[in-house]
Amino acid sequence: MSGPLKGIRVLDLTRVLAGPHATQILADLGAEVIKVERPGTGDDTRGWGPPYVKDAQSNDTTETTYFAGCNRGKKSVTLDLADADAQKRIRDLAGKCDVLVENYKVGDLARYGLDYASLHKLYPGLIYCSITGFGQTGPYAERAGYDPIAQAMCGMMSVTGEPEDSPGTKPQRVGVAVVDLMSGQYAVIGILAALLHRRETGEGQHIDIGLLDVGVASMANIGSAFLGAGVVSKRNGGVHPSVLPSQVFECADGYVIVAAANDAQFRKLCEAAGCPEIARDERFATNSARVRHRALVTPLLEAVFRARPVADWSEALAKVGVSCGPIHSIDRVFDDPQVRARGMVVEVPYAPAGTLKMTASPIRMSATPLDCAKAPPLLGEHQQEIFRKTGIQGKGERA
Numbered sequence: 411m412s413g414p415l416k417g418i419r420v421l422d423l424t425r426v427l428a429g430p431h432a433t434q435i436l437a438d439l440g441a442e443v444i445k446v447e448r449p450g451t452g453d454d455t456r457g458w459g460p461p462y463v464k465d466a467q468s469n470d471t472t473e474t475t476y477f478a479g480c481n482r483g484k485k486s487v488t489l490d491l492a493d494a495d496a497q498k499r500i501r502d503l504a505g506k507c508d509v510l511v512e513n514y515k516v517g518d519l520a521r522y523g524l525d526y527a528s529l530h531k532l533y534p535g536l537i538y539c540s541i542t543g544f545g546q547t548g549p550y551a552e553r554a555g556y557d558p559i560a561q562a563m564c565g566m567m568s569v570t571g572e573p574e575d576s577p578g579t580k581p582q583r584v585g586v587a588v589v590d591l592m593s594g595q596y597a598v599i600g601i602l603a604a605l606l607h608r609r610e611t612g613e614g615q616h617i618d619i620g621l622l623d624v625g626v627a628s629m630a631n632i633g634s635a636f637l638g639a640g641v642v643s644k645r646n647g648g649v650h651p652s653v654l655p656s657q658v659f660e661c662a663d664g665y666v667i668v669a670a671a672n673d674a675q676f677r678k679l680c681e682a683a684g685c686p687e688i689a690r691d692e693r694f695a696t697n698s699a700r701v702r703h704r705a706l707v708t709p710l711l712e713a714v715f716r717a718r719p720v721a722d723w724s725e726a727l728a729k730v731g732v733s734c735g736p737i738h739s740i741d742r743v744f745d746d747p748q749v750r751a752r753g754m755v756v757e758v759p760y761a762p763a764g765t766l767k768m769t770a771s772p773i774r775m776s777a778t779p780l781d782c783a784k785a786p787p788l789l790g791e792h793q794q795e796i797f798r799k800t801g802i803q804g805k806g807e808r809a
Contacts, residue, residue, distance in 0.1 A: 413440020414778035418605070421500075421507040422446065422484060423524075425453040427557070427587055428621065429513035429541050430480040431594030436509070436601065437483035438771040438780045444507070444796055445481065445787065446500060449488040452789040453477055463763050471762040473786075482758075482768055483784035485792035497522045502802045505533050508608075509601055513541040516551045526616045536614040537604040539597050545620030555621050557587040564589070564625025569632060572647045581645065593624045654700040654707065655679070658737065659715035659723075665737040666715070666723050673697060678730040683714045760785045 418441040422433040430445075430453070437443040447453050459474035489496035501523065504510050510529065512519060519525045526538045540546060543555010561567050561583045571582035600617040608614060626633065635641040643651065648658030648667060655676070656669040670676045673689075673696055680689040688694055688710055693703045700707050715723065720736045727734035738746065744755055753770055760766035770782045797803075 412781050413438070414775065415439040415441040418442070418509065419507045420444065421503055421510040423500075423510065423512035423514070423519075424541065425513065426455055426590075427480055428590040428593040428597070428619075429511055430455075431591055432539070432541065432597040432601075433484065433511050434480050434482055435594065435598045435771070437784070438773070438782050440778075440781070441509075443484040444503065444792075445484040445486050446503075447486055447488050447789060449490050449790070452486070452488070453481070455480070456789065463760070463766060465763040466765075473762045473788075478766060478768065478786045481786040482782065484787050485796055486787035486790055487793045487796050488790040491522055491524075497524065499797075499802055500524055501529065501532065503796075503800060504529050504536060506800045506802070507536070508605070509537045509539065511539045511541070511597065511601075515554060516540075516542055516546055530614065530616070534614055535608060535612055537601060537608065537617065538614065539601055539617040539619065541593055541597055541619045541621075543621050545623055546616075546618045550622070557590040557621065558583050560589040560621035560625040563622055565629050565632065566625055569643050569645055571645045573649075574645050576647075579645070589621050589625045589628070592628055593619055593621050596624055596627075652701065653697060654704060655711055657708075659712060661715055661723055662717065662719045664720040666720055666734055667737060668723075668727065669733040671733070675732050676700070679727060679732045682726045682730045682732070685710075685714055756783045758783045758785045761788070 415436060418436070420433055420436050420441050420443045422429070422443050422445040424430050424433060424445075425447075433443045433445070445453070447456075451457065455477040456474060458476040460470070461475045462470040463473045463475055463478055465471055489499060491497060491500070504524075512524075517525075520528070526540065529536055529538060542551070543559065544550040544553055561570075562581075566589070567581040567583055570584060572579040597617065597619045600619065604615050604617060632643045635643060650656035650669070653669070653671060656667075656671070658665055658667050668679070670679050676694075676697070677686070677689040680686050688707070692699070694700050694707045724734055724736055736742075743749060749755075754772070755767055756770045757765050757767050766785055768782070771780050773780055
C-alpha cells in the first residue's frame, strides 16, 4: 500500500453506498481496508444488477458495476455476524485495526458485542465511525434511513425540480445519491481528525454521522436564507434564484448552463452573443435589476441561445471569461478533453473481466499521490491472507 494513510488499517463493516464510499476514499489514500461481508451473498450491492461489469467480448460477468464503483482497493473476508466464532474474529480484527466503520441500525451491533461501548473497553485507541440515517440520538435514531428519505426531509427535494407553478411538476430527488456520498465524505473528515487527535493523546473516539444531519448541513445558503431572513426557498428548475443569468439555456443542438456572476460578465456575454443593447438596457444593467425583471430578460436570452449550437456557445463564452458548460450525458462526460487530461478514468486488471475501468479519485496530492488503480475485491478473496497476516484463528469460513 502507498499514499498518505499508509500503515493505517480500517475494518469495514459497511454496505451499499455511504459507508463503502467512505472506506473507498480511505483505501485510495493508502489505508488497508478489510471489508467484512456476508458469506455467500456479500454486500447488498453485489446483487444490484444489471448493469454487470462486461468482459472483453461485452458479455456480462457476475460482478455488478454498483459494487465495483464504491469498493476498489479493499480486501474482502466473509464472516457471519450471527455466528459466535465470527463475532470473536471480528472483535479480534478490530484490535488489529486503527479505525472501524459501520452502518448498521442503531443497537444492532450491540447484540454481538461489536458496538462502540463494547469495543472501546477492549481497545480504547480504536476510532469507531457509525453512519446511520438519523444518527445515534433523537426520536428517529432507531429508524431505517436512506438517501432519498434524507433528501426529502432535509429540504433538498423541496428546491429540486421545475418551478412549482409549472403544470404537472413535483419535487424531485437529485439523480445521484448525493446525501450518501456527502455522508461518506464527512465520515472521512471525522476519521482523519480523530487520527490526528489520537496521535496527540492515544485516545480513540466515536464518530456519529447521520444522513439527515448531513443533508441539513448541505442546504448551505438555502438554510442560511431561512435562518437569517425567514426566506423559504422554492423550486427553480435550473435557475439560480439570486443571480441572472445563472441557468440552463436550450441551444440549437442541446443545452448549456451559463453562470454570469456579475454585471461585467453579463456585458461580456451580451457582446459575445451580438446583443450588447440588452446589457445597456437599464432594466437589465445590474444583477438586482435583472432578477426583478426576470420575466422580461429571460425570453430575450432564450431566443439568443437557441440560434447557435452548444459548441459555439461554450467556445465563445470561454474566450470572454463567462462561465458556461454543456450539459453532458454520462457517455459524453468521459469523452470530454478536460476529463481525459485530468486522468479521471483508471483501468486496472480485474479477473472477471480482464480489465476494469473506474472513475478515479479527484484528490491530487503533490507529495503523497493517491493510487486509485486497484480493483474491487471478489467475495472472500482475501480470507486466508488477512487471517494469516493478523494471526487470528477460527473455524474456516466459505465465501
